[in-house]
Amino acid sequence: MKIVILNILLFITTLGIHASTYYVASTGDDTYPGTEMQPWATIQKAANAVIAGDTVFVKAGTYNERVIVQHSGTIDNYIVFSGFNNELVTITGTGISWGASWNGLFDVSDKSYIKISGFTIMNADYGGIWADNSHHIIIENNHTFNTFSSGIGIWNCSYITIKNNEIELACNDGEQECISVANSNYCEVFENNVHDNGPGTNGGEGIDIKQGSYNINVFKNEVHHLNNRLGIYADAWDRHTHDINIYQNRIHHCSETGLAVASENGGLIENINIYNNIIYQNKYGGIELGDWSDIGFPGIKPIKHIKIINNTCYNNGNYDNGWGFGIEIDNPNASDITIRNNVCSNNSAQIAIHQIESGAIVDHNLLYGNNTASGTLYGTDSIIGNPFFVDTNLYNFHLLKKSPAIDNGDSIDAPTVDFDDINRPFGSDYDIGAYEYHSSSGIQNDIQPGILLTIFPNPCSDKFTVSIEGRSSQQITLQLFDGKGMLIRKHSYNHVKGNSIEYYTDGLSSGLYVLTVSINNHFAGSRKLMIE
Numbered sequence: 001m002k003i004v005i006l007n008i009l010l011f012i013t014t015l016g017i018h019a020s021t022y023y024v025a026s027t028g029d030d031t032y033p034g035t036e037m038q039p040w041a042t043i044q045k046a047a048n049a050v051i052a053g054d055t056v057f058v059k060a061g062t063y064n065e066r067v068i069v070q071h072s073g074t075i076d077n078y079i080v081f082s083g084f085n086n087e088l089v090t091i092t093g094t095g096i097s098w099g100a101s102w103n104g105l106f107d108v109s110d111k112s113y114i115k116i117s118g119f120t121i122m123n124a125d126y127g128g129i130w131a132d133n134s135h136h137i138i139i140e141n142n143h144t145f146n147t148f149s150s151g152i153g154i155w156n157c158s159y160i161t162i163k164n165n166e167i168e169l170a171c172n173d174g175e176q177e178c179i180s181v182a183n184s185n186y187c188e189v190f191e192n193n194v195h196d197n198g199p200g201t202n203g204g205e206g207i208d209i210k211q212g213s214y215n216i217n218v219f220k221n222e223v224h225h226l227n228n229r230l231g232i233y234a235d236a237w238d239r240h241t242h243d244i245n246i247y248q249n250r251i252h253h254c255s256e257t258g259l260a261v262a263s264e265n266g267g268l269i270e271n272i273n274i275y276n277n278i279i280y281q282n283k284y285g286g287i288e289l290g291d292w293s294d295i296g297f298p299g300i301k302p303i304k305h306i307k308i309i310n311n312t313c314y315n316n317g318n319y320d321n322g323w324g325f326g327i328e329i330d331n332p333n334a335s336d337i338t339i340r341n342n343v344c345s346n347n348s349a350q351i352a353i354h355q356i357e358s359g360a361i362v363d364h365n366l367l368y369g370n371n372t373a374s375g376t377l378y379g380t381d382s383i384i385g386n387p388f389f390v391d392t393n394l395y396n397f398h399l400l401k402k403s404p405a406i407d408n409g410d411s412i413d414a415p416t417v418d419f420d421d422i423n424r425p426f427g428s429d430y431d432i433g434a435y436e437y438h439s440s441s442g443i444q445n446d447i448q449p450g451i452l453l454t455i456f457p458n459p460c461s462d463k464f465t466v467s468i469e470g471r472s473s474q475q476i477t478l479q480l481f482d483g484k485g486m487l488i489r490k491h492s493y494n495h496v497k498g499n500s501i502e503y504y505t506d507g508l509s510s511g512l513y514v515l516t517v518s519i520n521n522h523f524a525g526s527r528k529l530m531i532e
Helices: 002-017 043-049
Strands: 021-025 055-058 060-066 079-083 089-092 102-108 112-117 118-125 127-132 134-141 143-147 153-155 160-164 166-170 179-182 185-190 191-196 209-212 214-218 221-224 232-235 241-249 248-255 255-260 269-275 279-280 285-289 303-308 312-314 325-330 333-340 343-345 349-355 361-365 366-368 388-393 396-399 452-456 463-470 476-483 488-493 500-504 509-517 523-530
Touching: 021 043, 043 055, 043 079, 043 349, 079 241, 089 127, 102 118, 118 127, 127 134, 127 143, 153 160, 160 179, 209 214, 209 241, 232 269, 255 269, 255 279, 279 285, 285 303, 285 312, 312 325, 325 333, 325 343, 333 500, 343 349, 349 366, 452 523, 463 509, 476 500
Parallel strands: 021 055, 055 079, 060 089, 079 112, 089 118, 102 127, 112 134, 118 143, 127 153, 134 160, 143 166, 153 179, 160 185, 166 191, 179 209, 185 214, 191 221, 209 232, 214 241, 221 248, 232 255, 241 269, 248 279, 255 285, 269 303, 279 312, 285 325, 303 333, 312 343, 325 349, 333 361, 343 366
Antiparallel strands: 388 396, 452 463, 463 500, 476 488, 476 509, 509 523
């Protein structure tokens, strides 16, 4: 028995200790051992060699190759492909033709527990980064550029993280969307910058959750300046698609609608929560529940259990065409729709129902501007009046103190935080729109001339660094205010070396703060600070 136990322990120990680090460099050679001093020349060589727990660091350079991951990691031992030390690492498909279809220049199909981070992936005959029939894949901090189809394409997958990527010039008439998530589940798509898609008309929506996907969160993305296409899209196509949360996104300057939900080929789409989004300056509208189909599907297109709550829709439909709505329902098979606590301001029209199967609940919205077009309505307990945003020229939709949106919302189904992660309600009651009002919400970064004041990282977690340049100092005083304008902390520092201070956030709750800096008892500047 002791021998058996010892063998098991030796086996477990052997499994846990394997974790090798390999290097790839443009000056390397694939006959080398892949060490930092003797790196490989191609990423594919590394992909052929690594096993669970291994990390591949790729150094600065341009790598003209297609990468196909060959092995999977395990739950505690991901295989990691990473750019080295934030250097510029470019993988280009220029001149490479691989019979591209439903795959990518960096392909992780039929694999699991893989992380891809820190690459520029460009000039792909089909997708940029692609995963099919895979699970537990992390795709973060990458930049895809000039891809025929999706910059990032996810198909038939589960437990996928798509974080902090920049997707540019995707879908050059190659169908699909800039970020596509199809028939997949338990995925998170967040903090991505999706913009300037390809010039063609075949595909190209910003972020699309579609075709049987469920349990998906899409949040804190910026989607903007898209050609011929809408920003964020949830589409059932022909499969049951459900439980999708779309929140805290900023969607603007798209040449169709900002955010839409549809069933293009008859699949039921339900349980969609749309909240705390800021949607402005889109050509055809802010939020739409549609009835369209690219192939002219003649059957019913069911949409139900949709909640559109605490969004801000501004100036949609007001450029190029003079038509559009803040929020619109135009589907005869739509049912159980709630439109509550939204600000719809200066759109061509504000809220409209053109077609619906059963009546929607429309209440506690703030409407400002024309609302006389066909199908428009005001709902119950709504406010008609100027929302008094801080500065629409700068697209700052925080509320001024005199805004009628303050404390006039309803608590039913309201999100627990706002766009800035400020707790709701902040005052005596819930506010209308994507922002809760608090005394610092209208504060802009205020820096005195001749001074460079930086805070990094921002947002931060356990600590941040304050750096002040442009004025010599004997004493620096930092004051930290919460969202109510209450002074939380005050610290003075004498003879600070290099005018740089490391500040720890222990004991502070997550949320928005304002940090003011004084030098020798004279105000130097203030900056907003987000603590996560």
